[in-house]
Amino acid sequence: xxxxxxxxxxxxxxxxxxxxxxxxVKTLLVSExxxxxxxxxxxxxxxxxxxxxxxxxAWEQGKRITTAAYTDEGWFVIMAEGTPYTMQTYLLSExxxxxxVSQKMAEGYAITALSRSPKQWxxxxxxxxxxxxxxxxxxxxxxxxxxxxxxxxxxYCITDLAYDGxxxxxxxxxNSPYVSQGYFTTNSTNDMMLKIPQEVWQKGYNLHQxxxxxxxxxxxxxxxxxxxxxxQNLQVNPDNAKDYIREQWEKGISIAYIGxxxxxxxxxx
Numbered sequence: 001x002x003x004x005x006x007x008x009x010x011x012x013x014x015x016x017x018x019x020x021x022x023x024x025v026k027t028l029l030v031s032e033x034x035x036x037x038x039x040x041x042x043x044x045x046x047x048x049x050x051x052x053x054x055x056x057x058a059w060e061q062g063k064r065i066t067t068a069a070y071t072d073e074g075w076f077v078i079m080a081e082g083t084p085y086t087m088q089t090y091l092l093s094e095x096x097x098x099x100x101v102s103q104k105m106a107e108g109y110a111i112t113a114l115s116r117s118p119k120q121w122x123x124x125x126x127x128x129x130x131x132x133x134x135x136x137x138x139x140x141x142x143x144x145x146x147x148x149x150x151x152x153x154x155x156y157c158i159t160d161l162a163y164d165g166x167x168x169x170x171x172x173x174x175n176s177p178y179v180s181q182g183y184f185t186t187n188s189t190n191d192m193m194l195k196i197p198q199e200v201w202q203k204g205y206n207l208h209q210x211x212x213x214x215x216x217x218x219x220x221x222x223x224x225x226x227x228x229x230x231x232q233n234l235q236v237n238p239d240n241a242k243d244y245i246r247e248q249w250e251k252g253i254s255i256a257y258i259g260x261x262x263x264x265x266x267x268x269x
Contacts, residue, residue, distance in 0.1 A: 026212040026236065026260055027069075027072050027073055027238065027260065028212065028235075028257075029234070029235045029241060029244060029255060029258055030207050030234050030256045030258075031233045031235070032230050032253065032254055032256035032257075033252070033253050034227055035230075036082040036083075038080065038081045039082075040079070040255065041063065041078075041079055041080070042079070042245060043077045044074065044077075044242060045077075047074050048075075050075050055077070055079075055090065059088065061081075063079040064080065064088050065077060065113055065126075066079065066113075067258045068115055068122055069115040069259050070115050071241070071258065075122075076258050080254070087126065088112075089124075089125055089126075090113075090122065090124040090125070091123050092120045093121050096138070096169070101123060105134070109126060110127075110129045110134055111124070111136070111173075112125065112129055112131075113160065114161070114169065114171060116163065116164045116165075118165075121162075121164075130175055131176055132173075133175075134172065134173045135172050137169075137170055138164075139167050140167050141168050141185065141218070155174050156173060157172060157173060157176045157181040157222070158172055158220050159172065159176050159208075161211050161220075162211060163214060163261060165213075168214075177224055178223065179224070180223045181208060181221070182220070184199065185216050185218050185219070186216060186219070189217075189236055192210075192236075193234070200219075200221040204223075205221045205222055205223060206221060206222070206223070206230060207219065207220075207232055208222060211260070211261055212259070217261075231253070
């Protein structure tokens with residue numbers, strides 16, 4: 001394990017013989033009322049790469065990336081005005097870009113979006129997030145759980161996570177938008193869609209992240225520092241994600257989060 005200034009980076013060595021990745025198989029959309037965003041827009045690239053010109057053009061208009069993911073419909077990037085982010089940068093990289101991330105951390109950036117395609121990591125870092133420290137670790141979920149519990153004792157919450165077919169990359173942050181957080185895992189879509197109303201919304205909590213990997217979902221939830229009384233909806237694999245996003249916008253509801261997820265093949269016996 002190696003600590004570099006504000007970020008803790010550790011890549012677990014997981015045997016590739018145990019699992020082999022296939023295409024992402026989930027599109028997870030959390031829509032939410034009461035967000036301060038305006039002029040929200042999206043870019044969708046299917047199986048193609050993210051076009052830098054789209055992102056820089058939106059930056060020039062005052063928009064910032066609020067959420068992004070590689071889904072079963074390919075790359076989705078959501079941008080909006082009205083975010084707290086003053087400056088922003090991103091990188092697509094086949095390997096986890098440890099040196100680049102630590103350099104940006106030293107310049108006052110924090111990770112604000114994270115995803116993985118079959119080929120590349122997408123890492124978005126922003127200034128102005130309010131996050132003061134971050135710690136990052138990649139490992140199996142079983143090994144991550146005691147580490148997550150330990151970090152929570154120091155005021156960290158999960159602010160991003162992604163699965164790359166071998167393990168989970170988890171980002172935890174201090175001074176995040178969340179003041180409390182719990183999570184649950186389940187390998188059933190139906191079970192997740194039953195638990196979220198009962199264990200999250202009916203208890204006054206909000207969804208934070210929903211991701212899928214290695215055959216199960218990870219759902220994080222809790223309280224915001226400001227504005228808990230928000231309407232939320234979760235859509236799993238909509239027939240057409242673009243139409244769903246348009247429908248939410250027509251109702252005055254923003255897209256708060258996009259998640260994806262790898263299905264890992266079972267090891268051969």
